Amino acid sequence: MEAAAPEAAGVPAVPQTPVVSRPVLPPTRSRAAESTVGESGDARKAEVRDTVVEGAATVTKTAVEDTAPVWRETNPAWPEPPSPTGPPPARPMDFAASLLRGLFVQRLDPAYEEAARRRGNRPARGPAQWVWLVVGTVLVGVLFAVAALDAADRQPGSEEAQRSLADDVRTARGDTDELARRAGALAREVDRAREAALAGDADGRAALDRLGELERAAAAVPVTGPGLRITVEEAQGQGGSHRQSVLDRDLQVLVNSLWASGAEAVAVGGVRLQPRATVRQAGGAILVDNRPIRHPYVLEAIGPPEDLQTRFVNTDGYGRFMAFTQLYGTRFTVQRVDSLHLAAANPGQPRVATPGSGPAPSPSQEGPR
Amino acid sequence: MRTPLLGPVIGLLALVVGVGLGLWLDPTVPPWVQPYLPIAVVAALDAVFGGVHAMLDGRFDAKVFVVSFVSNVLVAALIVLLGDALGVGAQLSTAVVVVLGIRIFSNAAAIRRHLFKA
Numbered sequence: 330m331e332a333a334a335p336e337a338a339g340v341p342a343v344p345q346t347p348v349v350s351r352p353v354l355p356p357t358r359s360r361a362a363e364s365t366v367g368e369s370g371d372a373r374k375a376e377v378r379d380t381v382v383e384g385a386a387t388v389t390k391t392a393v394e395d396t397a398p399v400w401r402e403t404n405p406a407w408p409e410p411p412s413p414t415g416p417p418p419a420r421p422m423d424f425a426a427s428l429l430r431g432l433f434v435q436r437l438d439p440a441y442e443e444a445a446r447r448r449g450n451r452p453a454r455g456p457a458q459w460v461w462l463v464v465g466t467v468l469v470g471v472l473f474a475v476a477a478l479d480a481a482d483r484q485p486g487s488e489e490a491q492r493s494l495a496d497d498v499r500t501a502r503g504d505t506d507e508l509a510r511r512a513g514a515l516a517r518e519v520d521r522a523r524e525a526a527l528a529g530d531a532d533g534r535a536a537l538d539r540l541g542e543l544e545r546a547a548a549a550v551p552v553t554g555p556g557l558r559i560t561v562e563e564a565q566g567q568g569g570s571h572r573q574s575v576l577d578r579d580l581q582v583l584v585n586s587l588w589a590s591g592a593e594a595v596a597v598g599g600v601r602l603q604p605r606a607t608v609r610q611a612g613g614a615i616l617v618d619n620r621p622i623r624h625p626y627v628l629e630a631i632g633p634p635e636d637l638q639t640r641f642v643n644t645d646g647y648g649r650f651m652a653f654t655q656l657y658g659t660r661f662t663v664q665r666v667d668s669l670h671l672a673a674a675n676p677g678q679p680r681v682a683t684p685g686s687g688p689a690p691s692p693s694q695e696g697p698r
Numbered sequence: 699m700r701t702p703l704l705g706p707v708i709g710l711l712a713l714v715v716g717v718g719l720g721l722w723l724d725p726t727v728p729p730w731v732q733p734y735l736p737i738a739v740v741a742a743l744d745a746v747f748g749g750v751h752a753m754l755d756g757r758f759d760a761k762v763f764v765v766s767f768v769s770n771v772l773v774a775a776l777i778v779l780l781g782d783a784l785g786v787g788a789q790l791s792t793a794v795v796v797v798l799g800i801r802i803f804s805n806a807a808a809i810r811r812h813l814f815k816a
Contacts, residue, residue: 436804436808437748437751437752437755437757437808438748438751438752438762438766440759440762440765440766441748441752441755441757441758441759441762442757444757444759444761444762445757445759448759450757452756452757452758453758453759453760453761457760457761458759458760458761459708459760460760461760461761461763461764462705462708462709462712462760462763462764463708463712464764465712465745465749465760465763465764465767466708466709466710466712466713466716467712467713467715467716467719468716468764468767468768469713469716469742469745469746469767470712470713470714470715470716470717470718470719470720471716471717471719471720471723472716472720472738472739472742472771473716473717473720473739473742474716474717474718474719474720474721475720475725475727475735476735476736476738476739478720478721478724479727479732479735480735480736483732
């Protein structure tokens with residue numbers, strides 16, 4: 330590219346007539362023309378670019394007139410400065426463009442401009458102004474204060490949520506207790522009805538006896554009788570808390586020792602043990618048949634007290650807990666009780682296994698009840 | 699406003715009085731109003747910034763200020779209410795906050811230009 334004049338260096342090879350005497354276009358016009366670059370052809374682009382270069386206006390008047398006027402009117406990118414006398418005259422404007430323009434142009438709210446125009450551009454005065462001002466700002470202040478207080482109130486929202494959750498838990502627990510009570514009452518009713526139905530003939534009485542045997546074995550009925558009460562109390566730790574030196578497996582050994590000593594029914598922490606019950610630990614809590622029990626742990630076993638105690642002192646469990654009393658200061662007491670009352674356990678849905686007839690019995694053969 | 703400083707001072711004092719009044723009264727906000735408070739605050743901020751801008755321009759009109767404040771708050775709350783009813787409450791809240799936020803920014807920029815000439 331031949332750079333004859335430094336001003337024309339960036340201009341591609343376009344037939345041009347260096348006109349020095351042409352008047353320089355006004356800046357708005359040239360800016361508006363610049364925005365037409367994308368739309369115009371190559372030759373025009375060159376001309377347009379030329380107009381931006383100060384003092385080197387080589388473009389012909391007609392070329393600019395072709396493109397500029399339309400775009401200048403509608404181009405939102407170059408808004409006119411807000412005129413103090415009022416809004417600019419109505420013009421066809423794309424909605425989105427006007428919206429964006431309204432948002433981004435730093436102009437006064439039209440309401441203020443209009444009010445000022447109505448007053449003839451004199452500042453507003455008079456007592457009404459003061460009243461309005463005071464009322465408005467007081468309102469704003471009150472709103473801010475109320476919103477701030479409200480936000481501060483909602484700050485401990487997590488605490489509130491926790492409280493309401495705890496309430497929910499309490500309510501649900503109450504419902505569960507109530508339902509369990511009702512279930513117990515209904516079960517007793519069923520038992521009475523069954524007894525009345527079966528007690529009539531010999532077959533029925535035999536079935537009832539068998540049922541009673543099974544129920545006792547499954548800990549499904551409450552039992553009363555003499556036995557042993559064993560209390561395990563942890564040593565006091567610092568600050569009145571109890572050390573956790575007795576674990577679930579220790580209690581398991583103790584329970585198994587009781588069974589081995591001839592106990593007929595056992596309850597741990599007031600929870601009757603049924604054949605499938607477990608004693609296990611979940612975190613710091615001991616769960617007996619999935620129900621948490623509290624310290625101190627009280628085990629009650631029904632059986633002939635003398636025999637039970639004689640055999641019990643020779644078991645692993647007894648030895649282990651005697652060692653605990655010396656090692657950890659655990660308190661371990663065994664006392665004979667004349668009358669213990671153990672509640673019924675809930676053995677759950679009974680499952681009946683029947684021997685399969687074929688060589689490959691299906692893995693789960695559960696009876697309906 | 700006869701003296702140029704009297705208006706802003708009165709406004710500021712009234713604002714402080716309003717805040718004090720709100721803190722002192724501590725009205726219990728009904729639960730159904732609570733979701734609209736933040737929006738109302740943003741709308742009020744928009745009105746306040748617009749008012750300050752107008753004051754600096756020397757074209758402040760207290761009546762316009764109060765009407766714009768009240769209508770801003772009401773319209774913003776109504777839009778959000780409508781959005782809640784239609785199930786697009788969050789989006790409409792965002793829209794209101796964006797629009798008002800842009801207005802606050804542009805007014806704040808004008809105020810900055812007036813105060814710091816920058």
